[in-house]
Each structure stands twice: as C-alpha cells, then as structure tokens.
Amino acid sequence: MKLLVAEDDAAVAANLVRGLRAEGFVVELATSGRQAREAIVRFAPELVVLDLMLPELSGLALLEELSGRPHPPIIVLTARTDLNERLRCFELGASDYVPKPFFLEELVARIRARLVRRPEAPRRILRFADVELDLDRRSVTVAGEDVGFTRHELDLLAYLAQRPNRPVTREDLAERAILGRDVPEPRTIDSHLGRVRRKLGTAGSHVVTVWGIGYRFVPDAEDA
Numbered sequence: 001m002k003l004l005v006a007e008d009d010a011a012v013a014a015n016l017v018r019g020l021r022a023e024g025f026v027v028e029l030a031t032s033g034r035q036a037r038e039a040i041v042r043f044a045p046e047l048v049v050l051d052l053m054l055p056e057l058s059g060l061a062l063l064e065e066l067s068g069r070p071h072p073p074i075i076v077l078t079a080r081t082d083l084n085e086r087l088r089c090f091e092l093g094a095s096d097y098v099p100k101p102f103f104l105e106e107l108v109a110r111i112r113a114r115l116v117r118r119p120e121a122p123r124r125i126l127r128f129a130d131v132e133l134d135l136d137r138r139s140v141t142v143a144g145e146d147v148g149f150t151r152h153e154l155d156l157l158a159y160l161a162q163r164p165n166r167p168v169t170r171e172d173l174a175e176r177a178i179l180g181r182d183v184p185e186p187r188t189i190d191s192h193l194g195r196v197r198r199k200l201g202t203a204g205s206h207v208v209t210v211w212g213i214g215y216r217f218v219p220d221a222e223d224a
Helices: 010-022 033-042 059-066 083-091 104-116 151-161 170-177 186-206
Strands: 002-006 026-030 047-050 074-078 096-099 125-128 131-134 139-142 145-147 207-210 214-217
Touching: 002 010, 002 033, 010 026, 010 104, 026 033, 033 047, 033 059, 047 059, 047 104, 059 074, 059 083, 074 104, 083 096, 096 104, 125 151, 131 151, 131 186, 139 186, 151 170, 151 186, 151 214, 170 186, 170 214, 186 207, 186 214
Parallel strands: 002 026, 002 047, 047 074, 074 096
Antiparallel strands: 125 131, 131 139, 139 145, 207 214
16 A cells, blocks of 8 residues: 655654565655655555645645545645634545644544545546546546647646636646646746647637636637
C-alpha cells in the first residue's frame, strides 16, 4: 500500500515515515502543499495523510483543489482543532480527521480501516453533445472515437466542465486546473484550449471565451 505523508515539521515527518514504513507501507514524504499536489499525480498513493499547516499551498487549499476530482482517501492530521475547520475538511472530501498530538498506533488503525472498507467508486463520466469525458480513465471520446488529449488539455477541459456556466480566469486555470509540476503560464492557456476546441470538433462551442476574464463551459450550447 502506497501512502503519501504531507507534513512540514521535520521531527513529526521523520517519526511518521519511519513508523508507517515499519508497518509495511510504501511511504513518500511531501513537505509542502505544492509537493503534495505533484506527488498525488506522480506517485498515485492509495491514501494521503495531510497536515493543514503546509507552506506554499495549505492543506485546506489543496483539499479545495481536489474537491470534485477523483482522489485517494485523505486523513487530515493537524494541531488545529477548530470545529468549523474540521467540518469544512469533511465537506471538501476528507475521509478522517486526527488531531495532534496523536498515537501512531491509532493512526495506523485508522489508515488500515479506511483502506479495507474503501468502496469501489463508480466511474466519473461527463457527457455533452457527442463527447464523453472519463475523469477516472482520463480519456476523451468524440462520437465514440478516442481522441488524443494531452494531460494539460484534459485537465483544463475537465476543470471547466465540472464548473458549468462559471467564468474562470486564465490565472485560475493555470494554477488550479492542472495538477503536477509542469504548470503552464497563464498566457499559454489560450493555446491549450484552442487545441481542445479543435479536437472536440463542433462540440468545441461548449468552451466559450469570456473576454477580459478567461473561459466558461456552457453545457447546453448549440453545436456549430
């Protein structure tokens, strides 16, 4: 079982990694929110242990980015115990919340329980016009034919399609739509979405330019 530990406190992180590896888990450590975001894509952990007080990108901000996307179970591990914050974590998709200080044995038990009872999630598929966007398999078909989308193109289309009729700036698309290290500059978003439109054919009319802002996905647009 692969675990990602996102923790910036050196002593806590060392104890966690050592203890979890002793329990037989394969563990990768991220010491910032941006590292954790990249590792979720590259390392593909089966569960994430997430501290909220991370540098660069907070744990709460990372939860917000992952909300609505397929992602592994997340156990929040933090010294912050405010009830509203705890409830917000659950609203954003956290599976569990363990306050610091904690017992490693309890954390391991919670991890194992979460992995054992993890249900088989239904495939997440978005459909519009003659397009089928499979979020789990990361594939796009147009009229039943597979279309080769790059990672950036698929991330951008998925992000917009999951926020129908909502204007999204180029800056937000560059920063939030694309997970991983290779994040484009906002000025390159136009090029990526231009290719998305061409590959979608007539269904490209669902991706609408919002002048002076960015883009918007219109689910009920008339195909050209």
